[in-house]
Amino acid sequence: KGRTHWLWRAVDANGDVLDILVQSRRNKVAAQRFLRKLMKRWDQPHVLVTDKLRSYGAAKAEIAPGIEHRQHKGLNNRSEASHRHTRRREKIMGRFKSPRQAQRFLSVHDQIASLFRPKRHRLSAKSYHHARSDALDLWTGYTAELTA
Known part of the structure; x- marks a missing residue:
């Protein structure tokens, strides 16, 4: 009886996870919420690299129209590679029981993991x-x- 939720993840140029947000939707409003949260904490980036989801472009056009936006299959590999540790941990835990548990765990997990797992x-x-x-x-x- 599980419901699908989307894991929005921001990764910097070094591959370190900046922020995570678990949401039930993957549309323009969800992308705006994530980008606002991200830019409030980390300020505006010089370049935004995303996958080809059109919600990113629509949200970026309203929130920060001056930022360069690159959408390409291979450019977001740092973000995709950072999912590996999360998926491994999720499997060990026997899946997350709720979106709230996932948000609370993942927002702390990646920061601690990057501390103890240097490159x-x-x-x-x-x-x-x-x-x-x-x-x-x-x-x-x-x-x-x-x-x-």
Whole structure:
């Protein structure tokens, strides 16, 4: 008895997830909501790269007509590749029980995952070790603040 929901995901040029929004529709209004949320937090981008869904173009024309918009099958590979970790985690959890649970989990999951999973192919072994220990120190500090 599940209902289909769409996962809107924004990824920067480095492949880091900026924001996620779970919505039941995939139309112009939904795209506007996501773009407004994104631009409120991160300001306007120089270039917007999306898949070929026409809702993006219609929403962008109203919200930010001056931004360059590129729609091409292969240009949004960073966004598509970032879904892999989410799908793996979703399968382990036995699917999400509600859209609210999915939104709450995914908005935190990708930020924490990017903290603990540095881009291994771009780092030497020593740099990778330092990045992981820095992430653990940050996490220890955050959890100490929450428990105090």
